[in-house]
Amino acid sequence: MKLSLLPLALGGLTIGITEFVMMGLLPDIANDLNISIPQAGYLISAYALGVVIGAPLLVIAGRNFPPKKMLLAMAIMLTIFNALSIIAPGFNLLFASRFLSGLPHGAFFGVGAVVASRLADKGKEARSIAVMFSGLTIANLAGVPVGTYIGHHFSWRYTFVLITVIGLITIISLLLWMPNLPAKNNDSMKSQLKFFGKAEAWLIIFIVAIGTGGLFCWISYIAPLLTDISGFSAEDVPYILILAGLGMVVGNFIGGRLADRFSPAYTVLALLITMAIDLLAVYFLSGNQTLSLFFVFLTGSLSFALVAPVQMLMIQAAKGSEMIASAAIQASFNVGNALGAFLGGLPLIAGYSYASPNLVGVAMALTGAATALLLISRYKRQAVLKAA
Structure with a gap:
């Protein structure tokens, strides 16, 4: 791995723990704040809402700044806003801190994906992007289980201390190893936004926003699924989340190679159909502990196999507007996050x-x-009309 990609991976690690640790902490936070688990699930939606709002606004605001300055600004925001969660006295301030910590998420990955593709060797762009997202997978392999363990056995606030420390390390790594690439977005805001006048842009956004919601329906309520349906103890959950993280590492690795070798659109189609079959099996078979563990690994793999292909799908479709389009993908992922947490909670409320x-x-x-x-x-x- 190129050393210049390490800061992007560390940023992915910080963001990954920030986003996904909440799923494992829901019961602990609900108990500490005297709220229900579905209400605690709104903290997941708050973060996702922050991503959706922050991704396009921050990228547009900083479109003419060099990528290194943009990435540093996002990492500083992420670190400060996560630190607010440590001192949040109740649900309302915690909700606000989750929203604020979501603001730089999409912009960091949006800028980072374009930077990773610029730093990549020819023909290995998707693999380079996958290196950045490996931070997310490592977060789920190690960071989220450790954070869940700390939150369950000590305090969920200490988990956010851990995130803040990793955020500081990310800032230092960006200062040391991120090259000073020149800004490429010299076009006007109006020119950048023209891409969203294309039907293809909105189809890709819809694919991500709705299709990946399946992942978040599963992972948002994974802790009570494992304890109430599969029969595992609460102490087992952090260790089982390691299995989900391992699946995400494998899926991210495979997804990057699939996107470089095959059409990103066909890859996304195949993965979404497979995910639907997998989630149906989770519903029917999670009562069996052995099968439940298998599906934790498989669902984690499928979810992150999608990341690099959809990112490449959008970058290829957005010639000249890659950075804002890439940020839009991150916003779309988190629309899926918010919808998955919200819609997945409706049958629980019922x-x-x-x-x-x-x-x-x-x-x-x-x-x-x-x-x-x-x-x-x-x-x-379009290909037929072009050939005619």
Whole structure:
């Protein structure tokens, strides 16, 4: 791995723990703040909302700044806003800190994905982007289980101390190893935003926002799923989350290579259909502990196998507007995050089991797959017209 990509991976690690540790901490936070688990789930949606709002606004605001300065600004914001969670006295301030910590998420990955592709050897752009997102997978392999363990056995506030420390390390690594690449976005804001006048842009955004919601229906309520349905103890959850993280590492590795070798659109279609089948199996088979562990690994793999292909799909479609388009993908992921947490919680509020959010996930993944088919059909028609 190129040393210049390490700061991006560390940023992914910080963001990954920030985003995903909340899923494992829901029962602890709900108990400490005297709220229900579905209400605690709104903290997941708050972060996602911050990403959706922050991604386009921050990228547009900093579009003419060098990438290193942009990345440093995002890392500083992420670190400060996570530190607010340490001292949050109640739900309202914690909700606000989660929203604020989500603001730099999409901009960091949006800028970082374009930087990673610029630093990559020719033909290995998706793999270079996957290196950045490896920080997310390592977060789920090690950071999230450790953070969940700390939160369960000591205090969830100490988990945010850990995130803040890693954020500081990310800032230092950016100062030391991120090259001073020149800014490339010299076009006007109006020119940059023209990309969103294309139907393809909105089809890709919809694929991500709805299709990846299946992942978040599953992972948002994974802790109570494992304890109430699979019969594991609360003490087992941090260790099981390591298995999910291992799956994400494997999936991210595979997804990067698939996106470099095959059409990103067909890769996304195949992965979304497979995810729908997987989530249906999770619903029916999570009562068996052995199968439950297998599906924790498999679902983690499928979810992160999608990351590099959809990122490349958007970058390829957004010639001249890559940075804002890449940030839009991150916003779309977190629309999926918010929708998955919210819609997945509705059957729980209605009194159904903790396996029921996975059925919502099946519907969302299939909707994303259907949209991918529509995008592929549109690309085929364009190719025919171009050849005529």
